Amino acid sequence: MTPQQAKEKIDRLRQTINYHNHLYYQEDRTEISDFEFDQLLEELIRLEKEFPEFLEEDSPSQRVGGTITKEFETALHEYRMLSLGNTYSEEELLAFDERVVKGLGHRNFEYFCELKFDGVAISLVYENGKLIRAVTRGDGTRGDVVTENVKTIRNIPIHIKGKNIPQKFEIRGEIFLPIKEFEKINAERELIGEPALANPRNAASGTVKMQDSSIVAKRRLNCYFYQLLGEDIGVNHHDEAIHLLEKWGFNVSPTYTKCKSIKEVLKYIENWKEKRFELPLDTDGVVLKINDYDQREELGFTAKIPRWAIAYKYKAESAQSELLSITYQVGRTGAITPVANLSPVHLAGTTVKRASLHNANEIERLGLYEGDTVMVEKGGEIIPKITGVVMEKRKPGAGPVHYIEHCPECETPLERKEGEAKHFCPNTKNCPPQILGRIEHFVHKRAMDIDSLGTERIKTLIDQGYIRNFADLYELESKSDQLLGLEMSQDQYQKSDDGYLFISLTKAFFSLTDGISLTAIQKFTERHLDQPLKAVIKAFELFIRTSNKKVAQNIGTLLKLQEILDKSHLPQMEDHLPVPVVLHVLIGNWVSLEKLVEVSLHENTVHAIMIKLNLPLSREQEDRIKRLKANTFQEGVISNMLEGIEASKSQPFEKVLFALGIRNIGENTAQILARYFKNIEALKNATSEELLNINGVGDILVHSIHEYFNDKENLKLIDRLRTQGLNFVLMEEERTLASNKLTGLKILASGKLNHFKRDEIIDFIEANGGQYLKSVSKALDFIIEGEDMGPSKKEKAEKLGIKLISENEFLEMLDKKV
Numbered sequence: 109m110t111p112q113q114a115k116e117k118i119d120r121l122r123q124t125i126n127y128h129n130h131l132y133y134q135e136d137r138t139e140i141s142d143f144e145f146d147q148l149l150e151e152l153i154r155l156e157k158e159f160p161e162f163l164e165e166d167s168p169s170q171r172v173g174g175t176i177t178k179e180f181e182t183a184l185h186e187y188r189m190l191s192l193g194n195t196y197s198e199e200e201l202l203a204f205d206e207r208v209v210k211g212l213g214h215r216n217f218e219y220f221c222e223l224k225f226d227g228v229a230i231s232l233v234y235e236n237g238k239l240i241r242a243v244t245r246g247d248g249t250r251g252d253v254v255t256e257n258v259k260t261i262r263n264i265p266i267h268i269k270g271k272n273i274p275q276k277f278e279i280r281g282e283i284f285l286p287i288k289e290f291e292k293i294n295a296e297r298e299l300i301g302e303p304a305l306a307n308p309r310n311a312a313s314g315t316v317k318m319q320d321s322s323i324v325a326k327r328r329l330n331c332y333f334y335q336l337l338g339e340d341i342g343v344n345h346h347d348e349a350i351h352l353l354e355k356w357g358f359n360v361s362p363t364y365t366k367c368k369s370i371k372e373v374l375k376y377i378e379n380w381k382e383k384r385f386e387l388p389l390d391t392d393g394v395v396l397k398i399n400d401y402d403q404r405e406e407l408g409f410t411a412k413i414p415r416w417a418i419a420y421k422y423k424a425e426s427a428q429s430e431l432l433s434i435t436y437q438v439g440r441t442g443a444i445t446p447v448a449n450l451s452p453v454h455l456a457g458t459t460v461k462r463a464s465l466h467n468a469n470e471i472e473r474l475g476l477y478e479g480d481t482v483m484v485e486k487g488g489e490i491i492p493k494i495t496g497v498v499m500e501k502r503k504p505g506a507g508p509v510h511y512i513e514h515c516p517e518c519e520t521p522l523e524r525k526e527g528e529a530k531h532f533c534p535n536t537k538n539c540p541p542q543i544l545g546r547i548e549h550f551v552h553k554r555a556m557d558i559d560s561l562g563t564e565r566i567k568t569l570i571d572q573g574y575i576r577n578f579a580d581l582y583e584l585e586s587k588s589d590q591l592l593g594l595e596m597s598q599d600q601y602q603k604s605d606d607g608y609l610f611i612s613l614t615k616a617f618f619s620l621t622d623g624i625s626l627t628a629i630q631k632f633t634e635r636h637l638d639q640p641l642k643a644v645i646k647a648f649e650l651f652i653r654t655s656n657k658k659v660a661q662n663i664g665t666l667l668k669l670q671e672i673l674d675k676s677h678l679p680q681m682e683d684h685l686p687v688p689v690v691l692h693v694l695i696g697n698w699v700s701l702e703k704l705v706e707v708s709l710h711e712n713t714v715h716a717i718m719i720k721l722n723l724p725l726s727r728e729q730e731d732r733i734k735r736l737k738a739n740t741f742q743e744g745v746i747s748n749m750l751e752g753i754e755a756s757k758s759q760p761f762e763k764v765l766f767a768l769g770i771r772n773i774g775e776n777t778a779q780i781l782a783r784y785f786k787n788i789e790a791l792k793n794a795t796s797e798e799l800l801n802i803n804g805v806g807d808i809l810v811h812s813i814h815e816y817f818n819d820k821e822n823l824k825l826i827d828r829l830r831t832q833g834l835n836f837v838l839m840e841e842e843r844t845l846a847s848n849k850l851t852g853l854k855i856l857a858s859g860k861l862n863h864f865k866r867d868e869i870i871d872f873i874e875a876n877g878g879q880y881l882k883s884v885s886k887a888l889d890f891i892i893e894g895e896d897m898g899p900s901k902k903e904k905a906e907k908l909g910i911k912l913i914s915e916n917e918f919l920e921m922l923d924k925k926v
């Protein structure tokens with residue numbers, strides 16, 4: 109490589125690395141894997157070594173990846189927050205060990221091994237036992253001050269007590285979002301139609317940098333600590349420092365260990381390779397550090413990393429598997445997610461059978477063909493992913509995978525919005541999973557709180573045509589007689605392409621015989637899977653004889669079945685019988701076979717057919733038909749359900765507003781809007797200007813509110829719900845005011861206040877009857893001017909002639925002496 113070529117290559121690498129660093133640290137996104145990123149960085153370092161004339165101070169090889177953001181105050185780190193050297197190979201680990209030996213001149217040292225936690229680095233400073241500052245790593249020298257957010261993390265002590273606590277010290281650790289929490293948040297986001305968070309690390313990083321600490325508090329972040337710093341800590345080894353942290357009440361992961369040699373370290377690494385997936389958080393490797401602080405000092409630092417520590421990163425495990433098919437899942441918001449069904453393969457401690465394909469772009473990027481052999485990887489992510497196709501194994505004659513064009517649930521042509529990767533089904537009002545999603549949200553504990561309506565029951569009611577929207581729920585009462593005996597699952601049924609209804613052999617045989625248990629019949633049919641129907645019926649005859657229970661009667665019924673089956677000329681389906689034939693055997697000549705066939709063409713369950721026919725049956729016939737059905741709704745369940753629905757009518761307006769599932773109206777926003785507008789009419793008629801003036805409302809929300817109320821069907825739905833008795837008006841006693849000294853006043857606070865945190869002042873103003881507006885506008889009555897009020901805000905306020913008052917003047921208005 110000529111120096112000129114090297115220079116060009118170096119420049120290109122720096123540009124690429126800076127780009128990915130920016131995505132990773134500023135936008136909490138990634139486009140390439142950590143492994144790919146680390147390879148780029150390694151190549152840059154290699155080239156800079158070979159051509160030192162091109163080394164520059166601000167090369168990404170010389171600086172830690174993050175920077176500071178402009179939303180927060182910043183603070184200097186007393187001790188710089190560095191990166192760690194990393195490697196994916198054992199040889200390099202051995203080479204690291206050799207370098208340590210060389211540096212120290214002997215082998216008399218110990219390693220302290222910890223897992224490498226995949227979260228956000230944080231530094232906490234304590235003085236006199238009090239947490240005074242929490243700062244992100246930032247660019248390593250200076251970071252963002254996020255103290256208020258960090259204080260919301262429950263197991264970070266704000267005060268520590270005890271003997272011999274240094275007057276001042278700093279601790280470092282990794283803030284993370286436990287995987288379980290991450291999954292819970294995403295399930296809820298899906299329910300209210302917000303995009304899913306990509307992974308726990310990004311979620312943690314995004315949360316730590318939020319502006320509103322009350323939202324941070326709702327996400328159950330956690331933190332593991334792994335470093336103690338300060339002038340007079342009184343310990344000289346890392347393990348002692350860790351024990352101090354534990355003693356003082358800081359959360360330390362119990363996974364650490366001390367190792368006498370690099371060999372032991374390798375054992376530790378091997379030991380955690382799979383076990384780490386059982387931990388509550390993502391980890392991506394192991395950090396080994398020299399235990400003795402004097403030895404650390406001897407070894408020192410390079411520009412960016414310590415020479416006394418290194419991270420060994422686990423390479424994502426991968427394996428080959430065959431693509432069997434692709435299932436297209438329709439989410440509760442209509443988004444389509446293709447999922448690859450794979451031949452089972454063992455990977456990272458689990459058997460993998462499925463992998464997410466995300467969207468059509470991903471399928472295209474991979475260039476997937478039907479039946480391809482693919483590489484599957486399970487890295488930090490919870491869901492395995494396909495990383496590539498093994499071209500040599502492509503099947504001759506195979507064609508590329510074609511993305512579906514219609515919704516697999518409702519056949520509506522799919523759409524794809526500009527700039528969005530996912531296809532979605534636009535049939536929001538009638539597509540079953542979307543109805544399910546909306547109703548699940550509606551009945552959610554934090555919305556209408558109807559806990560007698562679980563997913564399975566809602567699904568049954570939707571599938572069998574009883575509910576399509578919220579208002580239908582409140583009309584179920586009038587249909588309660590039809591609900592009795594409603595079948596909960598339709599798994600036992602199949603419809604042929606021409607609409608004939610079939611039922612599983614097991615269920616049919618069970619209802620047609622007497623004295624033989626369902627389990628025994630199930631075992632029998634399992635043994636005869638995929639055999640011609642005639643042969644199975646013959647075998648069943650033999651089975652009845654050997655079972656020796658009511659033989660004559662049971663065989664008589666079976667012969668009748670065969671006779672009607674022969675006469676019916678209905679199509680056949682493996683392991684199933686036509687429902688009209690079975691019913692005809694059971695109820696005899698009450699109805700003709702033709703009539704049964706005709707009715708069953710339009711229905712999907714025996715229950716529905718029987719409602720249509722409305723026959724006066726004998727007790728025995730009823731019993732036999734009941735055996736034909738799946739699990740059914742019983743009286744207790746129905747009354748429980750109806751009671752829950754009735755009780756929900758007393759939910760307050762803010763809950764109802766949240767339950768409607770208007771895009772972007774979460775629980776908080778619903779509360780804010782309900783209190784501000786006091787009834788749905790006022791919200792419906794609100795102008796953009798009025799909306800934007802409310803704290804917490806932005807353009808996107810204004811758009812969804814208008815979109816919602818512009819849809820006539822939504823207005824009709826609200827009308828129906830109102831008639832049914834739901835609350836669309838705020839109950840005034842809901843909020844008892846501390847005073848009404850601020851009634852009618854619109855107020856903004858700017859800059860740092862001495863007596864209030866940001867959300868406290870808002871609550872305080874509202875509790876005294878006032879309204880908090882979030883931006884400077886003519887509508888304001890006055891602004892409370894805190895310390896360091898932004899000059900542009902101040903200028904604008906003065907221009908508009910808005911009064912500025914000090915915090916003390918404000919408190920005096922309320923007779924609150926300071």
Ligand SMILES: NC(=O)c1ccc[n+]([C@@H]2O[C@H](COP(=O)([O-])OP(=O)(O)OC[C@H]3O[C@@H](n4cnc5c(N)ncnc54)[C@H](O)[C@@H]3O)[C@@H](O)[C@H]2O)c1
Binds near residue numbers: 131142146172190
């Ligand atoms: N995929 C991408 O696009 C992309 C972009 C940028 C960075 N990255 C990845 O992120 C890594 C980030 O590099 P980095 O400079 O932030 O540092 P690093 O993550 O490689 O190592 C240093 C950090 O490790 C953390 N850590 C976790 N457990 C620890 C423990 N037990 N002891 C000490 N530290 C511990 C600390 O936060 C520390 O700041 C890169 O190696 C790369 O793999 C990926």
Ligand SMILES: [Zn+2]
Binds near residue numbers: 438516519533534540
């Ligand atoms: Zn659909």
